[in-house]
Amino acid sequence: xxxxxxxxxxxxxxxxxxxxxxxxxxxxxxxxxxxxxxxxxxxxxxxxxxxxxxxxxxxxxxxxxxxxxxxx
Numbered sequence: 001x002x003x004x005x006x007x008x009x010x011x012x013x014x015x016x017x018x019x020x021x022x023x024x025x026x027x028x029x030x031x032x033x034x035x036x037x038x039x040x041x042x043x044x045x046x047x048x049x050x051x052x053x054x055x056x057x058x059x060x061x062x063x064x065x066x067x068x069x070x071x072x
Contacts, residue, residue: 025049026065027049027050028049028050028053028054028063029050032065032066032067033063033064034063034064034065035054035061035062035063035064036061036062036064037056037058037060037061037062038056038058038061039054039055039056039061039063040054040055040056041053041054041055042054042055
């Protein structure tokens with residue numbers, strides 16, 4: 001059986017005009033993430049960002065996050 005897919009917290013490096021790297025943390029509940037297929041939230045755990053994270057056992061499920069960045 002395929003292992004569970006975790007879409008917990010996405011760390012993304014976006015770069016501004018000054019070419020200085022900036023890190024942005026996006027929680028798995030952010031509307032900029034698009035989920036397809038069956039995803040479930042885990043039980044509340046204060047150690048999870050936002051209290052829970054998404055899990056799936058469906059090999060066809062996907063999570064997409066689109067952003068614009070610059071190459072350093």
